[in-house]
Amino acid sequence: MDDLEDFRADVRAWLEANCPESQRTPATPDEQYWGGRQASFASEDARLWFERMRDRGWTAPEWPEAYGGGGLSAQQARALKDEMNQIGARPPLYSLGLWMLGPALLEYGNEEQKQKHLRAIVNGEIRWCQGYSEPGSGSDLASLQTRAEDKGDHFLVNGSKIWTTSADKSDWIFCLVRTDPSAKKQKGISFLLIDMATEGVSTTPIELISGESEFCQTFFDNVKVPKENLVGELNKGWSIAKALLVHERKLMSELGSESPRKVLDPVAAAREYLDFDQGKIADPELRRALTRYQMQMHAIGLTHMRGFEERSAGIRSAAGLVMKYLGTEAEKVKSELLLAILGSQGLGWEGEGFTTEELDTLRLWAGSKTLTIAGGTSEVQLNVIAKNALELPQS
Amino acid sequence: MALVLNEEQRFLQDTAREFLNKRAPVSELRKLRDERDELGYSPELWQEMVELGWSSIILPEQYGGLEFGFLGLGTVLEETGRTLCASPLFATAVLGASALLLGASEAQKERLLPAIAAGETTLALALEESNHHKPHHIETRLTANEGGYLLNGSKCFVLDGHSADHLLVIARSSGEINDPEGLTMVLVARDAAGLKCQRTIMADSRNAANVVFDNVALEADAVIGELGAAWPVLEQVLDRGRVAMAAEMLGLARESFERTIAYLKERVQFGVLIGTFQGLQHRAADMQAELELAHSVVLQALSSVDDSPEQLPLMASLAKTRLNDLVKRVTNEAVQMHGGIGVTDELEIGLFLKRARVAMQILGDSGFHQDRYASLCGF
Secondary structure, three states: HHHHHHHHHHHHHHHHHHHHHHHHOOOHHHHHOOOOOOOOOOHHHHHHHHHHHHOOOOOOOOOOHHOOOOOOOOOHHHHHHHHHHHHOOOOOOHHHHHHHHHHHHHOOOHHHHHHHHHHHHHOOOOOOOEEEEEEOOOOOHHHHOOEEOOOOOOEEEEHHHHHEEHHHHOEEEEEEEEEOOOOHHHHHHHEEEOOOOOOOOOOOOOOEOOOOEEEEEEEEEEEEHHHHEEEEEOOHHHHHHHHHHHHHHHHHHHHHHHHOOOOOOEEEEEEEEEEEOOOEEHHHHHHHHHHHHHHHHHHHHHHHHHHHHHHOOOOOOHHHHHHHHHHHEEEHHHHHHHHHHHHHHOOOOOOOOOOOOHHHHHEEEHHHHOOOOOOHHHHHHHHHHHHHHHOOOOO | OOOOOOOOHHHHHHHHHHHHHOOHHHHHHHHHHHHHOOOOOOOHHHHHHHHOOOHHHHOOHHHHOOOHHHHHHHHHHHHHHHOOOOOOHHHHHHHHHHHHHHOOOOOHHHHHHHHOOOOOOEEEEEEOOOOOOOOOOOOOOOEEEEEEHHHHHEEEEOOOOOOHHHHHHEEEEOOOOOOOOEEEEEEEEOOOOOEEEEEEEOOOOOEEEEEEEEEEEEOOOHEEEOEEEEEHHHHHHHHHHHHHHHHHHHHHHHHHHHHHHHHHHEEOOOOOOOHHOOHHHHHHHHHHHHHHHHEEEHHHHHHHHHOOOHHHHHHHHHHHHHHHHHHHHEEEEEEEEHHHHHOOOOHHHHHHHHHHHHHHHHOHHHHHHHHHHHHHOOO
C-alpha cells in the first residue's frame, strides 16, 4: 500500500510538471486526438501532452511494456486515472484500438499480431473502427452475412457493415465475417482485421437526428485480406466478439464522464434557468425529476466503485452486467431533464439567439437516443441480465 | 474498502443467516400473528440474539459491546429482513442504543448501555405525533415541576412502544411546534404513573403503539443530553435508524425477489416455464439492476456512519428513498408474478408485502427524504 502511495505521489508530481495547463479542461470534439494517418493535433500543447504520455506508455497504462504500454497494475492505473481526474487532465489519446481491439488482441491475438498492431495503437499511428452490425443484423448480430471466402492465400470479403463509427477517418477495421455459411449462426463467424486502404473498401457517412454523421456504412467489394489477419481460430470469432462487447458495455456505461460536447450540469443549469423559492426549485415536478436523477447518478457512481473494489478484492462482481443498461438509460434521462430545465432556450437547432451550451444540449439530447441502441440495445441488455445474472430459462 | 465486507463481517452475516433460518424463519412471525401474541416477539429468541452479541453490536467494548460498527450491524439486519424476524433489535439496539450513546451523560451510559448489551433492558423511541414523519413537529410538552418535570402529550407509531421497558420520548421544553430548537429527550419507564399505552395491530404483525402522557412526573435525571438541545443528537439517531432500516429493507427486497425468480423457474403455463417469457424477464432484469444499485447505496450508507459522518445525512436520505421505492416495487411485482397464489395468505409473499409498507413509513417516506436530499444538495 505504501508503494502505491509513493507511486501516486510520483504520478502527481509528474503530471504537475508535464500536463500543459491548456490540457486540463474537457476537450471539445475538435480538440480530441484520435490518432491515425489522417490525424492532426489541435494545438502544440495537445501534441506535447500526447507525446509525453505516449513516451511513458501511459496512453495504455495497463498494457505490457513489451508492446509500448505502461505495464501498470490495476491499482496503479486507477491511481493514475484518479490523479488525472484530479487536475482535469484530458485523455491524451481517444481510440477504439485502446479501448476495444487492444484488449482482444492481448487475449486472443498471436505474437506477430500483437507486435504489429499494439504499438501502433499505443503510439496513435493507426486509428481503428469496428465492423459488427449490418443493415440486416442489428440486435440479432449473429445473423450477419458479410462473407469471407477462403481463396487459399487470402480471404475474399464481400458485404457491408453499418454503424461503423468514424469509419471515414479510420485506417483499419476489425470485423466479424461469416467464414462458414453452412454452420449455424454463431458457429461460422470469424474475427478479421482489414486495412481500409485495400482496394474495394469504401465508406459513406450516415446523417443522424442529431445532425451529426459520426456513423458510416462501410462496403466491401471483392476485398482481398491476407490470411495472417485472422484473429484466433477460424469460425471461432464469436467468443472474441462477446469479450469485446463486454468492453464496449463497460465503455458505454462510463460515457457520461467523457462526453465530446460541453455538457451542462443539471444542477448548475437548474440554478441558471429555473425560478427558486426559499432555496428550493419552485416547480415541484422539475425539482422532483432533478432529485431522482441526482440520486440515480449517486447510486450508479457508488456501484462503479463497488464493482472496482470487488474486482480488486478478487470477488466476482455481478454489478458490471447491469452498468451499460443503467448508465446509458441515465444519460437519456439527463438529456430529457436538461431540455425540460432549459425550456424553449433548449430547443434551438442552430444560429443566433442561443448559447453554444444551449445548442449543444439539444444536439446531445438527440444524440443520447443512440446510447441505448448502440452496443446492444437496452432490451438486449435486459435479455443478457435475465439469462446470465438471473439464469432464467430460455425459450 | 467500504463497499466490500471484510472477513469478519462476512462471517457475521453467514452466522446470522444460519441462525435465523433455523430459529426464526418467516413461519415464526406468522405464529406470533395467529396466536395474537401479547409481547409480539419471542423473549427466548431475543435472549439467543443477545448471546450472539446482536443487542450490543454497535456498542463500544467498555459498555459490554461487540463494537462491530454499522457495517456489521447492517449484515445482521439484512438477514433479519430476509426472515421478517420480529425482535427488539431495531428499537433497542439501533435507535435506543444510538440515542444513549450519542446523547446520554457518562453516568446514564454506564447505567443503561450494559443493561441493553446484556438483554436486560429494552427501549422504544417515542417521536411521531402524526401520520407522517415530521421529526421536529413536536407538541408533547415537558415542563418544570418541583425539581423535576411533567410530561404531557401523545405519540403514535412508537415501535415496540407496548413492550419496551423504557420509552425515549422527544418532548418540547421550549419553542414553537415546528422548531428544531427547544426539543428534549427524556427517559420514561413504561409503567410510569399517567402513561397510557395502546398497542396498535399493524399490517406487518410487528409491534407498535400509541402512547398518551398525562402529567407524567419525571426526575431531573430523566433528561438525556441537554435540555432543549436534543435536535442535533436526534437527527444523527434518526439517520442511523434510517440507514439501519434500509439494510433490513435490502434483505426483504432480496428475499422476495429471489423467491419470485425461483417461482419463474418452476411455474408452467401454456406448456412452458413462465420464466421464458420476455415480458417477465425484462421486469425481473430491471429489478436486478435496481437491486445492484440498492446494495451499493446501503453499504456506503452503513459505512458512512462508521467512517464519514459528514456524509451521513445525504446517504441516509438516499438510502431510505431508494429502498422505500425498491421494496414497494419488488413486493408488488412478487405478488403479481406469483399470480393467484400471490394474493393468498398461505403464501409468505404477502407478509413481505405488508412489512414493506410499514418499513416504508418508518423514519420517513420517499417524499420526505427526496425533499431532504434535494435541500442538502442546495436545490
